Amino acid sequence: MNYFYEKVMGGKSGLTGFIILAVVILVAFPLFLDIFRLNLVGKYLTYAFPAVSLVLLWGYGGILSLGQGVFFGLGGYAMAMFLKLEASSPENTAIQSTPGIPDFMDWNQLTELPWFWVPFESFTFTLLAVIIVPAIFAYIIGAAMFKRRVGGVYFAIITQVIAVILTVLIVGQQGYIGGINGITDLRTLHGWDITTDNAKVIFYYICCLLLLSIVIVGRLILTSKFGSLLLAMRDKEDRVRFSGYDVSHFKIFIFCVASIFSAIGGALFTLQVGFMSPSFVGIVPSIEMVIFCAVGGRMSLIGAIYGALLINFGKTAFSETFPQLWLFLMGGLFIAVVMFFPNGLAGIWNTYGHYITDRLKQLKTVFVMKPSPQEAKQDLG
């Protein structure tokens, strides 16, 4: 327990940060936001999953993946396929020429369910697929790249190409996977209507709890021996290799973990938003995920969450009022973060945060410590 407190939670300051985050997302948001906004925040929080995964992968591992959208999409599509099959039960789709298959298949003259859709009739399989499919995919990519010592810039470009391939594939195969429109009209989960306010609140809490638990898992990884190795690999890969470690295995492992985190985010996205489309898979969303991480702080698991929240709040607020200004602002923000705050919000907090905490402590001495002698007297009296 002591180990858990000191190392994993990062002692007093680390635990405080974690508790503040938990209070903000679990208590403050549901208390002060209406259901529409809360659902929006829930959507932003699903983007925090890939952002957190990038902290592990990029901030600590030094492996920049521009394909986290791929895994986000795989998780999201797995969930969407299950929900779509349920929505396309023969009763609901009786007007189609082939009842019982999703509507877009019917529009594209498919007469039976393709083989890879069949297992998604089972919810258990879907939940497993959300985790296992991206992990296998990441393992294949990782093994192919890292064993051949492809790294750094080349890895970033190749993951980007994979994002392009998957997007083009989804858009091109309209009959099999829904094309550019994505998989839409998702309504029920085992007969439970997921579009009601009640369901939205429940999904929001599930999303928060899962997010907090992947932060803990992330901290467990980073504080273990493996975490130190990860940092060592990032800074001097050759030395780690010369010390007798097989670097590629560690890289593959962290890549798989990051892919699973992103995929969980994607599945939650589908559940909360009610659809999944290729516009959350390609290059632009993947780079945006990197930006969430960079703005929040590439070395801070919690910072990445705030980064995702902040940028998305900004995006919504600005693109509602000044759609033109937003892209300028976003572009400027990328440049500013990279040039002046390479460690993002978390870096700013670590550098300047102590002014605030010191002031708070002063206030504490003024307001809390002063009365204490009197209290002591009263106690005596």
Added chain:
Amino acid sequence: MGGYTYSELGAIFAMQGFAGISLFSVLLLMALGLAIIFGQMGVINMAHGEFMAVGAYTTYFISTITENYLPSLMPIYFFIAIAVSFLFAGLLGYLAEFSLIRHLYKRPLDTLLATWGLSLIMQQSFRSFFGAREVSPTLPDWLLGSYQPTEMIDIPINGMFVLGLTIIVTLVVFYLLFKSSWGLKVRATTQNRVMSGAVGINTQKVDRYTFALGCGIAGIAGAAFTTIASTGPTTGSLYIVDTFMVVVFGGAASLFGTIASAFSIAQAQSILEFFISGSMAKVYTLLALIIILMFKPEGLFASKVRR
């Protein structure tokens, strides 16, 4: 390949091959600039596509001005447009290097993010100045039409013009990099920055002009691009990944590799496009590239230098 006779197949290959050559020309022009910037300097310039769009919009702008004020110059305006595109894109590249890139040479992955930010700003600028709709310049008459060596084969003249332009630019780049004293300085700086500085090369200046040249060539690519397709604010971003793939596949430091890979990627894609849908052609081409890169991570023509 059922249903086609041999002579038809031949014509298909010739025509799709020529369509591939237009794609090859644009890819190569873009990749040449990127090969200089990425291969020589190690900077990932995600805004490279936008520099191409700068060239395309410059050409459009000049074409509009010529059409309205100097119609007599219409036959030759295109050459002026190419030169101005080169200079303007090069100037913007120079400014970008001066204000942004030079602070990030030690952090290649961060140049990616910063230039992505730059590309967003540039895209929005295009949208503000020229509108969100796609535009295309009025081409001079001699660029239109086509050349028919046989009855079945039909080769567009603009494609041949772009090919000629590409060959000239490629030769000039080769001359500059391998025969001029400036090229010597660029290569020296690439190989050993500290040592180059010690023998009196102003490495910062070399970097700045290298980057500007790369962007300028992207500008020419943009001018060439206007002859085969119309330009929109996001045109550049459509080509950026393909261009990176060309450079990586060819072996980042090798210009020969860049040419060979631009040729093979463009040909594979456009010949496949005839037999299967365009999107699947792209999927298969890119997948094949990734698989080849697994076996040859350094690209087709790897430099034989130990690092």
